[in-house]
Amino acid sequence: MDQEPKEIIIENLISQLAGLPSIGRKTAQRLAYHLLAQEEGAVQELARALNEAKARIHACSSCGNYTERAVCRICSSDRRQGNLICVVEKPADILAFERSGSYPGVYHVLGGSISPLDGIGPADLNFARLWERSAAGVELILALNTNAEGEATASYIAQKLHGSSVKISRLARGIPVGSELEYVDELTVQRALESRVEVI
Ligand SMILES: [Zn+2]
Known part of the structure; x- marks a missing residue:
């Protein structure tokens, strides 16, 4: 007997959805069936939003956060302390601080962490702009992930700025070891922010 023909298009949709973070195959199937049951206009709106976001959102020229402007809303706000800079690995980490609603400063996105095993060295990350921003009177709060790569990155920054007038602190313990900041x-x-500890 011949094999049953494959439904390539729906399989592809499910695979694409299953490639998203936190989406298992079952959820991907549910989402695909949900989308297929929608009006065509609603699905086009979703596709348009995805395309527009990808085409028009880029890194803020000051901090590296996602923005649709030249400089993001946080960097251009006059209610933010420009000399208090929270250094994070990726834009999604900023959400954790913004959700708390209590952080008065700005951010700096490195774009990852130093990881020799993955071939990621300092030259691959957004350090040049960080050194530019590290002027006198600035405090850097290192909010890097609590894994070996995050630790290596924190040491690199502390070592580079050692002897400068930049104050460096890091989040207090309380962030579970190995956890992604984004999900804390x-x-x-x-609490980790309020009881941050000075590094140098
Ligand atoms: Zn910015």
């Missing part, structure tokens, strides 16, 4: 709840983030 806002109260934990707020």
